Amino acid sequence: MRTFFTVVIASFVALAALAIAQPTVPPMPFHDSLRGATPLNEEPKPPLIAPTENKDVIRGLNYxxxxxTIPHKIDNYQLDxxxxxxxxxxxxxxxxxxGAVPVAVSHxxxxxxxxxxxxxxxxxFCTQCxxxxxxxxxLIGNSFVAVEDIKPAPRNPQRK
Ligand code: HEC
Ligand code: HEC
Structure with a gap:
C-alpha cells in the first residue's frame, strides 16, 4: 500500500514539473514583417508568389x-x-x-x-549577386537614399 501511494505522489510531482515546463505564448500583440500578426504557435497562410517581372528593359542602378538586377525570367535556367x-x-x-549584355570585365x-x-x-554562381x-x-520599410540624392547638412555658422 505504501509503495502504491509513493508511486501516485511521484507521478503527481512529475506531472506538475511537466506542466511548468510547457512553453507559454506571450499574450502581448505580436508582429513580424514576414508572419504579420499571426502568433508564433499558428501557421500563417502563405502569400501568393508574385510573378517575376519580365519586361526585358535594363533598369538603372541605385549605387x-x-x-x-535581372530584367528577365530565369525559371528553369540550370545554374549548378x-x-x-x-x-x-x-x-x-x-x-x-x-543580344545579351556581356558579363563585366570584373568577372x-x-x-x-x-x-x-x-x-x-x-x-x-550569378544569382549570388x-x-x-x-x-x-x-515587407519592411526602406529609407535608402542614393549617394547623389543626399542633401548636404547646413553649414555650421560658427565655423569660419
Ligand atoms: C536566352 C539568353 C539569356 C539567358 C539564358 C540569360 N540572359 Fe540575362 N539577359 C539576356 C538579354 C537579351 C538581356 C538584355 C535585356 C533583356 O532583353 O532582357 C539580359 C539582361 C540581363 C541582365 C541586365 C544587365 C544590365 O546591364 O542591366 C542581367 C544582370 C542578367 N541578364 C543576368 C542573367 C543571369 C544571372 C542569368 C542566368 C540565371 C541570365 N541572365 C540568363 C539574355 C539572357
Ligand atoms: C560576386 C558578385 C557577382 C557575381 C557572382 C556575378 N556578378 Fe555580374 N556583376 C556584379 C557587379 C558588382 C556588377 C557591376 C559592376 C561591374 O561592372 O563589375 C556586375 C555586372 C554584370 C553585368 C553588366 C555588365 C555591363 O557591362 O553593364 C552583367 C551582364 C553581369 N554582371 C552578368 C553576370 C553573370 C551572367 C554572372 C554569372 C556567370 C555574374 N554576373 C556573376 C557582380 C557579380
Missing part, C-alpha cells in the same frame, strides 16, 4: 558597383556545377549572337587581382 545557362547568352563570346579578375581569359570561379525582380509590397 555605384551595384550588380544590375554541371552547367551555367546564364553564360550561354552572357559569356563575352556569346553576346553578339544572343574575369580572380581574387588575386589577376585578369584571365575565362570567368573567375568567384563569379560563377544578380537577382530577378517582382512588383510586390515591401
Amino acid at each position: 555605384a558597383q551595384q550588380p544590375p 556545377k554541371n552547367a551555367n545557362r546564364c553564360l550561354a547568352c552572357h559569356a563575352r563570346s556569346r553576346a553578339e549572337e544572343s 574575369y579578375i580572380d581574387r588575386d587581382g589577376l585578369v584571365s581569359g575565362h570567368l573567375s570561379p568567384r563569379r560563377y 544578380h537577382v530577378p525582380q517582382a512588383d510586390t509590397k515591401l
Whole structure:
C-alpha cells in the first residue's frame, strides 16, 4: 500500500514539473514583417508568389558597383556545377549572337587581382549577386537614399 501511494505522489510531482515546463505564448500583440500578426504557435497562410517581372528593359542602378538586377525570367535556367545557362547568352563570346549584355570585365579578375581569359570561379554562381525582380509590397520599410540624392547638412555658422 505504501509503495502504491509513493508511486501516485511521484507521478503527481512529475506531472506538475511537466506542466511548468510547457512553453507559454506571450499574450502581448505580436508582429513580424514576414508572419504579420499571426502568433508564433499558428501557421500563417502563405502569400501568393508574385510573378517575376519580365519586361526585358535594363533598369538603372541605385549605387555605384551595384550588380544590375535581372530584367528577365530565369525559371528553369540550370545554374549548378554541371552547367551555367546564364553564360550561354552572357559569356563575352556569346553576346553578339544572343543580344545579351556581356558579363563585366570584373568577372574575369580572380581574387588575386589577376585578369584571365575565362570567368573567375568567384563569379560563377550569378544569382549570388544578380537577382530577378517582382512588383510586390515591401515587407519592411526602406529609407535608402542614393549617394547623389543626399542633401548636404547646413553649414555650421560658427565655423569660419
Ligand atoms: C536566352 C539568353 C539569356 C539567358 C539564358 C540569360 N540572359 Fe540575362 N539577359 C539576356 C538579354 C537579351 C538581356 C538584355 C535585356 C533583356 O532583353 O532582357 C539580359 C539582361 C540581363 C541582365 C541586365 C544587365 C544590365 O546591364 O542591366 C542581367 C544582370 C542578367 N541578364 C543576368 C542573367 C543571369 C544571372 C542569368 C542566368 C540565371 C541570365 N541572365 C540568363 C539574355 C539572357
Ligand atoms: C560576386 C558578385 C557577382 C557575381 C557572382 C556575378 N556578378 Fe555580374 N556583376 C556584379 C557587379 C558588382 C556588377 C557591376 C559592376 C561591374 O561592372 O563589375 C556586375 C555586372 C554584370 C553585368 C553588366 C555588365 C555591363 O557591362 O553593364 C552583367 C551582364 C553581369 N554582371 C552578368 C553576370 C553573370 C551572367 C554572372 C554569372 C556567370 C555574374 N554576373 C556573376 C557582380 C557579380
